[in-house]
Amino acid sequence: MFLESIRMSWMNITKNKLRSFLTMLGIVIGVASIIALITLVRGATDNISAEVTKLGGNKIFINIIGTPLKQGLSRDDAEAIKAVGNVGGISPTISGKTAIVYKDNVIENVSIQGKNEVYFKADPELIRSGRAINMLDLEHESRVAVIGSNLVNDLFFGKNPIGEKILINGITYTIVGTLEASRRFSMGSTNDVVIIPYTTALQSLGVKNISSLDVYLEDTNLADETVEKIKGILNRAFNYKEDSYTIFNMGDIIESFQSIMSMMSLLLAGIAAISLIVGGIGIMNMMLVTITERTMEIGLRKALGATPYTICLQFLIESIFLSVIGGLFGLLFGALLAYVLAAFIGIEISILFSTNALAMGFSAAVGIIFGYMPAKKASCLNPIDALRSL
Amino acid sequence: MKPVLSMRNICKSYFTGTGELKVLKNVNLIVEKGDFLSILGPSGSGKTTLMNIIGCLDTPTSGEYILSGRNILDMDEFELASVRNREIGFIFQNFCLLPRLTALQNVELPLIYSSMPFSERKRKAMEILERVGLGDKMNSLPNQLSGGQQQRVAIARAMVTNPSILLADEPTGALDQRTGNQIVSLFEELNRDGITIVMITHDRNIAVRARRIVHILDGIVSEQELKPFVS
Numbered sequence: 001m002f003l004e005s006i007r008m009s010w011m012n013i014t015k016n017k018l019r020s021f022l023t024m025l026g027i028v029i030g031v032a033s034i035i036a037l038i039t040l041v042r043g044a045t046d047n048i049s050a051e052v053t054k055l056g057g058n059k060i061f062i063n064i065i066g067t068p069l070k071q072g073l074s075r076d077d078a079e080a081i082k083a084v085g086n087v088g089g090i091s092p093t094i095s096g097k098t099a100i101v102y103k104d105n106v107i108e109n110v111s112i113q114g115k116n117e118v119y120f121k122a123d124p125e126l127i128r129s130g131r132a133i134n135m136l137d138l139e140h141e142s143r144v145a146v147i148g149s150n151l152v153n154d155l156f157f158g159k160n161p162i163g164e165k166i167l168i169n170g171i172t173y174t175i176v177g178t179l180e181a182s183r184r185f186s187m188g189s190t191n192d193v194v195i196i197p198y199t200t201a202l203q204s205l206g207v208k209n210i211s212s213l214d215v216y217l218e219d220t221n222l223a224d225e226t227v228e229k230i231k232g233i234l235n236r237a238f239n240y241k242e243d244s245y246t247i248f249n250m251g252d253i254i255e256s257f258q259s260i261m262s263m264m265s266l267l268l269a270g271i272a273a274i275s276l277i278v279g280g281i282g283i284m285n286m287m288l289v290t291i292t293e294r295t296m297e298i299g300l301r302k303a304l305g306a307t308p309y310t311i312c313l314q315f316l317i318e319s320i321f322l323s324v325i326g327g328l329f330g331l332l333f334g335a336l337l338a339y340v341l342a343a344f345i346g347i348e349i350s351i352l353f354s355t356n357a358l359a360m361g362f363s364a365a366v367g368i369i370f371g372y373m374p375a376k377k378a379s380c381l382n383p384i385d386a387l388r389s390l
Numbered sequence: 391m392k393p394v395l396s397m398r399n400i401c402k403s404y405f406t407g408t409g410e411l412k413v414l415k416n417v418n419l420i421v422e423k424g425d426f427l428s429i430l431g432p433s434g435s436g437k438t439t440l441m442n443i444i445g446c447l448d449t450p451t452s453g454e455y456i457l458s459g460r461n462i463l464d465m466d467e468f469e470l471a472s473v474r475n476r477e478i479g480f481i482f483q484n485f486c487l488l489p490r491l492t493a494l495q496n497v498e499l500p501l502i503y504s505s506m507p508f509s510e511r512k513r514k515a516m517e518i519l520e521r522v523g524l525g526d527k528m529n530s531l532p533n534q535l536s537g538g539q540q541q542r543v544a545i546a547r548a549m550v551t552n553p554s555i556l557l558a559d560e561p562t563g564a565l566d567q568r569t570g571n572q573i574v575s576l577f578e579e580l581n582r583d584g585i586t587i588v589m590i591t592h593d594r595n596i597a598v599r600a601r602r603i604v605h606i607l608d609g610i611v612s613e614q615e616l617k618p619f620v621s
Contacts, residue, residue: 001502001504001505011415011490014418015490248608261609296486297488300482300486300488301499301503302447302471302474303445303447303474303478303480304475304477304499304503304506304547305471305472305474305475305478305500305551306471306476306503307467307468307471307472307503308468308471309468310503326508383447384442384447387447387482387486
């Protein structure tokens with residue numbers, strides 16, 4: 001009986017190919033847009049999250065605003081933070097601006113940053129050529145420098161800068177490495193900076209304070225506690241003065257970003273679901289037309305022994321068929337659309353089984369919900385009226 | 391022997407805006423097994439309503455209707471569907487074949503509703519089609535068949551469940567005289583094989599071919615006329 005109903009439904013759907021196709025179109029568009037939107041938003045989220053994580057999902061940024069009495073962190077403050085449990089390493093920054101000189105060329109107002117080896121270890125892709133600043137440089141307060149890609153082009157066009165000597169603030173430094181050009185999502189371009197060991201910077205730049213500090217965590221799950229401990233140290237260092245520093249946890253940022261994006265994808269899917277409902281109404285409309293057209297058939301089937309249940313089942317299967325077939329096409333088009341758009345935008349996507357299951361479930365539900373009323377109507381037809389209608 | 395069909399004091403009224411319209415008035419009717427009965431009446435006489443009630447498509451307002459020993463008035467919609475499936479074989483004036491199904495599939499239709507397994511269903515439908523002389527037209531669609539052939543398919547469909555009664559509503563109404571005669575001849579032949587037939591018609595020439603004629607006029611079964619016949 002069930003198989004017969006499926007066979008009959010299939011015959012009716014294939015008989016009116018154009019009409020069935022147009023009816024399905026609503027579902028196709030609805031499902032396709034749900035799939036494409038969810039997939040693209042998820043893809044974009046993953047891509048951005050990955051970029052941000054690369055920048056340091058285990059990082060805490062501390063930026064010192066300072067007080068009139070104390071403009072930055074001392075080396076001792078930094079050591080105290082490094083000693084906090086769960087801190088794997090710290091990377092202080094000492095910034096200054098000065099002119100650099102190479103042979104006859106002078107570049108004014110170059111950003112000089114004192115950093116340590118942790119900064120380079122955190123991102124192995126930072127160095128393009130030569131070497132990074134290492135622990136020995138820091139211990140010996142060596143006069144070595146790693147320079148940004150724009151400076152390489154400006155000062156050493158067509159030459160290998162490694163081993164060359166430049167003057168920074170009147171002191172000679174040897175260039176030991178060059179930096180890779182900054183990536184798109186990185187915060188603060190490093191293309192125009194010179195990086196020197198921070199111990200050297202404290203000595204020779206005339207700056208005595210650490211202006212910012214990146215703290216690398218061992219376990220990101222304990223980030224909140226660690227942040228509290230570091231705040232304690234900072235509060236003591238700045239005598240509990242408000243707004244003397246800012247501290248933020250990269251993990252928090254990633255998390256809130258992801259929750260915003262997932263909310264966004266739900267919102268978009270919700271909008272797309274509206275088109276699914278419109279598609280459902282299309283199915284209902286077509287089913288009502290079909291039933292009017294096939295009144296004689298319904299009457300005849302009833303005269304031959306079909307129960308209301310059988311009639312209802314047959315028409316319900318027909319509408320579920322329409323919506324599920326529409327859903328399958330939608331899946332296909334949605335996936336295609338997502339891939340094409342993703343390639344266009346330049347992000348990587350993967351279509352998840354759960355997304356497909358969700359969309360298919362939705363379209364089947366639409367078939368049942370919007371098919372029920374017409375099916376019920378058909379099953380309630382009085383066979384006498386139905387047979388007379390011929 | 392108990393009659394196949396027994397009706398006592400069947401009344402049917404329709405309630406319209408202006409009042410009660412009595413379509414059937416105290417109809418008494420008994421059909422024995424193996425009978426061939428014509429119900430003869432002009433249009434508007436209530437014969438279609440009577441046929442609907444006999445066919446369990448409609449329920450009487452009052453009275454008693456026993457079909458194959460079962461009281462129809464006590465039944466719910468699902469039981470009625472089952473009775474229509476097993477006890478009644480409908481034959482309609484305009485054949486009522488489903489246009490997209492082959493002759494064979496059309497004949498199989500009632501068996502689907504009695505949940506017969508596929509292979510048995512097919513065998514039985516083929517057997518019946520052979521019997522009405524359409525063994526070579528099984529896979530034809532209705533529009534590839536002549537009117538007479540279509541009505542034969544409809545008769546095969548009505549007979550396929552071995553019903554207690556074949557109920558034919560103006561079976562020759564859409565056919566020319568010659569073809570109509572052939573169909574009635576088929577009825578006579580089937581009746582000789584023991585099949586009980588109730589035929590509704592307004593055509594006296596057709597009606598007289600039955601063993602028995604019941605006249606209906608203004609909702610009253612007015613006379614029963616026994617036709618002399620050779621058994």
